[in-house]
Each structure stands twice: as C-alpha cells, then as structure tokens.
C-alpha cells in the first residue's frame with residue numbers, strides 16, 4: 001500500500017516532516033531511512049487528526065472550555081480534561097479516513113506470516129523539540145491485536161492531547177490550543193526480553209564523552225515510567241569500555257500473555273535480578289546504536305531500545321525512539337550525585353513531576369503510569385526527568 005496524506009509508512013520513501021508526523025513519527029521515518037533497525041510501522045498523520053476533529057465539530061467548544069481555565073484549579077482542569085476526552089472518543093471517524101487507516105493496518109499485517117501485535121503511540125508535533133520537550137504527556141498503548149483495537153486506540157491517542165497534564169503544561173507555558181495537532185504511530189511490537197533507554201552523555205554532569213544505559217527485563221515501559229529500578233551502566237563513548245555500573249533491583253517485568261492477548265506484569269526471579277540484564281556484547285550493541293543516532297542527528301540523543309526474544313542474538317536489537325537529549329545537554333555541569341547510578345544522579349538535579357500521560361498495556365493500565373499517578377518513588381523521578389517538560 002502506498003503512503004497518502006493520512007497514513008505514511010516508515011519505509012514509504014516520504015520526506016519526514018515534524019508537522020505531519022510529530023516528533024516520534026518523524027524520527028522513526030528518519031531512522032528507518034538511515035538504515036537503523038526500526039520495527040516496521042506507519043504514522044497516522046496530523047491531517048487525519050485535523051480531519052477527524054473538523055468532522056466531529058467540537059474544536060470551538062474545546063477552545064472555549066480551555067480558555068476559561070485557571071492553572072491553579074487542578075480539579076477543574078481534570079474535570080474539563082475528562083469531558084473533552086470522553087467527547088472525542090464518542091465521535092465517529094470519517095469513513096474515508098477510517099478506510100485508509102484500516103488498509104494501512106492490513107498492509108502492515110500483510111508483511112508477516114500471521115498477524116502481529118502492535119503498539120499505538122502518540123506522536124505530538126510539539127514533542128521532541130530541543131527547547132520544548134512535551135515528552136510523555138500523551139498516551140501509548142502496547143500489544144494491541146486486531147483492527148478494532150487499533151482504530152479505537154488511535155482515537156484515544158488523539159484524545160490524549162487533552163490529558164490534564166498536557167492542558168496544564170500548555171496553560172503554564174502560555175502555549176495556545178489553536179492549531180494543536182497530533183500524529184499517531186502504529187508499529188509492530190517488539191517481544192522485548194530486555195529493554196530500556198540510553199543517553200549519549202552522562203546525565204550526572206553533562207559529560208558528552210560517556211554513554212549511559214538503563215536496562216531492565218521485559219517491555220521497556222516499566223523503565224521509562226520508573227516502575228522498576230533498572231541496571232545503570234556508564235560507558236566510554238570512544239572505547240565502549242564500562243566505566244561504572246550499578247545493578248538495579250529489576251523486580252518485575254512486563255511480558256506478553258499470549259492467551260490473554262495482553263501484557264502482564266510478572267515478578268523477576270532472584271537469579272536474573274542479581275545479574276546485569278545485558279551481556280557484554282548486547283551492552284556494546286546498545287551503546288553503538290546510541291552513538292549512531294547521535295552521529296546522525298549531530299547532537300546528544302536519548303534513545304529507547306529493545307532486544308527481541310524472537311530474533312537471533314546479534315540481530316535482535318531494535319530502535320524504538322530517538323530524540324534530542326534536552327535536560328542535561330542544555331544545562332551547565334551539575335554536581336555529581338553522592339551515590340552512584342543514573343537514577344540517583346537524576347534525583348540530585350532536583351525537579352520532579354508525576355510521570356507521563358501514560359503508557360498502557362493492551363488498553364489496561366500497566367500500573368502507576370496514568371496521569372497524575374502519585375507515588376513518588378525514585379523511579380518516578382527518573383522517569384519525570386527523562387521526560388522532563390522544561
């Protein structure tokens with residue numbers, strides 16, 4: 001199937017544009033063109049969102065509701081947010097648009113012997129910018145199967161442009177609601193046995209001669225949302241030698257339950273918790289991937305990666321996201337944390353907000369990551385800083 005104004009395949013040979021694909025979608029297209037191992041997928045463009053919203057006829061009403069809001073009145077913001085989201089999710093998707101989305105999904109499934117589960121990931125247009133990170137404000141849904149689930153969750157991603165966290169952020173930063181749009185990534189799920197993030201600098205002090213890797217078992221959502229304490233490894237960027245490492249607790253992992261058609265949280269047994277989740281070769285491969293992304297973008301990168309249990313060693317590392325590292329690369333050097341580890345170092349830099357709009361497994365909350373979730377664990381500080389919104 002060809003790409004068109006509503007759906008663009010990562011490998012469709014189209015020119016990636018932030019305003020139509022959003023930050024995440026554009027970077028996945030760019031990384032695919034650069035020959036990086038990105039799981040296949042397509043982007044439902046901002047044109048689709050715009051068409052849906054226009055047909056729903058609720059744009060003016062939403063603006064009116066948002067215009068009167070006081071950022072200090074969080075309860076009211078939450079009420080308005082819930083109302084807008086429910087309204088969006090109740091509106092039908094125009095037939096032509098729906099047909100294009102379904103055709104793209106079928107074309108993606110057609111690349112495999114049997115249908116595969118997908119991730120449906122929000123890709124906001126203002127996200128992943130070096131000076132205004134909106135990271136983690138909108139929803140992502142993991143391990144979805146079937147056209148119905150996929151189309152429903154695309155609409156939920158659209159609605160997540162109006163999470164209370166996103167509304168508050170825009171209010172506090174005087175970002176107008178007019179002209180807001182949203183793209184959505186539909187991508188083959190990686191059957192992640194180990195996953196995490198990597199930064200092409202040391203976040204403790206901004207040192208660009210280092211690479212930092214956070215790694216844990218299962219699907220990486222538990223790492224980015226701060227629900228597990230991952231292994232934290234600091235490497236030399238040139239030699240890829242390990243400079244320091246701290247084993248995290250890694251108490252749980254998010255893994256597929258094939259019969260239940262969803263991801264489930266499972267306790268990690270003691271033996272695996274006690275050792276590093278990546279072996280030496282895997283560690284070097286993740287570091288090399290982060291370096292490649294940095295080289296391509298010519299600035300420090302923050303990547304999300306996963307090792308696929310279904311692929312052979314040496315060919316199982318996949319890139320799920322790359323974005324400019326915005327928190328530390330723009331700041332002067334900060335004092336090093338007293339205790340080691342990325343989480344500790346990040347904690348030492350101060351800021352703290354509840355994590356992300358929320359990543360959810362198969363439409364069921366994966367636990368602790370929905371908007372406004374309290375629980376100020378060290379992990380959630382890690383996550384909020386990873387996703388720091390200025």
Ligand SMILES: Nc1ncnc2c1ncn2[C@@H]1O[C@H](COP(=O)(O)OP(=O)(O)OP(=O)(O)O)[C@@H](O)[C@H]1O
Pocket residue numbers: 024039118119121122127134135136137138140142187188189190191192195196219220221224304305306320321356358359387
């Ligand atoms: N296709 C996929 N296969 C396996 N895991 C995935 C896939 N897509 C996303 N994930 C996991 O879910 C995590 C969160 O997804 P995503 O990047 O969409 O949202 P986020 O990191 O919470 O927010 P954002 O990236 O918008 O700031 C990823 O870091 C990754 O671990």
Ligand SMILES: [Mg+2]
Pocket residue numbers: 224304321
């Ligand atoms: Mg992400």
